[in-house]
Amino acid sequence: MEIRTARFFLVPCLLLSILVLWGQSLAQGKAAAAPRPPLKVFISVDMEGIWGVVHGNQCSSDSPEYQLARKWMVQDTNAVVQGLFEAGATEVVVNDSHGSMRNIIASELDPRAVLISGSPKPMSMMEGLDSSFAACILVGYHARAGSAPAILDHTISGAAIYSIRINGIEMPELGINAAIAGYFNVPVVMLTGDTETCRQARELLGQSLVVVPVKEAVNRLAARNYARDKVLADLRDGARKALNSVKGFQAYKLQSPYQFEINLHTSQQAELGVLIPGVKRPAPRTLTFTSQDYLEGFKLMRALIALAGVS
Ligand SMILES: [Zn+2]
16 A cells, blocks of 8 residues: 555544544543432341241340341341342441341341441441431331230330330330431331331331331230241332332431430339439439430430449
8 A cells, every 4th residue: 555545544544533532432421420329228127026036035146046037137138138229229238236236147148238237336226327328227126115916025125114205205116216317317218027016117107108017926925927938029029119219208307305204114223324414313213304416315315224224
């Protein structure tokens, strides 16, 4: 090929290449400018409301029954995580929320999810939540102390707490924690547990809450567990449905100032808590205080429950 002819072809070829490259970089720039918006979901997982669990031994690490129950715990959780990713979640954070908070076997959790494990944690069952999350889900929850029939009903501490009232409302853990989510403007969109826990959740958080009952209590220590395959499918479907309709949910907010009332089982359990400034003892077994900030109030309440345990 003669040089002049080569130049004749070379110049338009170079120009064409530059145009193609420019076009490609523009297209890539466009894709980078429109990333998928984050859709973060927080899951708090307790153990008494997990499918198959009917007795305290199953929730206690010193019992041989525990190893199997913690597998059911991660299976229930994974079904929910699966449904969330199918509905477009971009990040799922799972907070282990029972006892030592080291129940979920990290390597068995859906590898797409982040696991918060261990205790103590400042926000306890809600550790890891902040206002960047779009939704909160409560898995394996149980009914408040004094419920029947309900599997392993209690409120935070079976040994110390007879009841907890906040702004006059007798609270299950699900309500106390939903108000923490509300503090961060995050709605609770779904709850799983026994049928009574699901009823209490809808009574408190609204009838549109997605609930997935996994068992029906016969009494405090016996339940009819629903068919396993159906439960896992319901958990997955429920999570998908809840996240798809996330815009229809409102965060659960209580009115400030927050009035906390802690009713203990014995008068002895109130002895140390009353030493804290601002804490009153209107009755031998009752401690009360008022807080302008819900999270501060929650933390003081936890400290009083811990003190009840060593009084
Ligand atoms: Zn628990």
